Amino acid sequence: MSIQTDRLDELGQELGEAIAATPEYEAFEEAKAAVENDEEIQAEIRKFQRLREEFMMSRQTGEATQEALQKVQSAQQDLHSKPVMAEYLEAQADLQERLEAVNEAISEPLAVDFGGEAGGCCQD
Template sequence: MSTETTADAEIPQATVTELASDLGEAITQLPTYQEFLEAKERVEESEEAQQKVQRFEQLREEFMLARQTGNATNEDLRELQAAQEELHDVPVMSEFLELQSELELELQELNEMISAPLAVDFGEKAGGCCQD
């Protein structure tokens, strides 16, 4: 009879992969995730939101280019910020952003639970971004 505990036993990679897949599937079933998807769809279907997204993206692109060439002004920045505020004032967009924030908080909590037994922040390192 073995006295080895589950914590001491090596878990096959296939089991870990399956557990990760199960976790991903479980996350898609979270009410917050489902509400987020529905809000995203409403934003995509809203003509008003899409027009304001396009305007904001255009201004942001122009501002980034002007900043790179040293030609960005405070007025350019104010115009970009005003466009962002107008976008965020669209009811379907503000609802989407609120649900996105709630989902990010839930995912951060899950990341902390996953990272707790590890010597590394799982979510941060899994993102693939180099940290100094």
């Protein structure tokens, strides 16, 4: 490896450590742990996932109904309305916003948005 590549790897490591030290990341980790350690929320997540999987299977077979979709949406709303889950979703959104700002800062001098969607080269 070249000295430049080694330094780039070091900077990447430093960036990762700096991101991990942000209030947004710390809040996300705390909210994630709260969700993972809450048995009631875990049961709600499993219920929602089961309903969603059932709906997806029925959709693939052409048997999906509007009622089934509403049931999935209702379960998702119920899940997201739980305070611990709402805090997690908010922390996740805040972290995503912070990471988008970091991506913009990295991409700006390169005139390339590496965090954006991948596409073909040199399209106008």
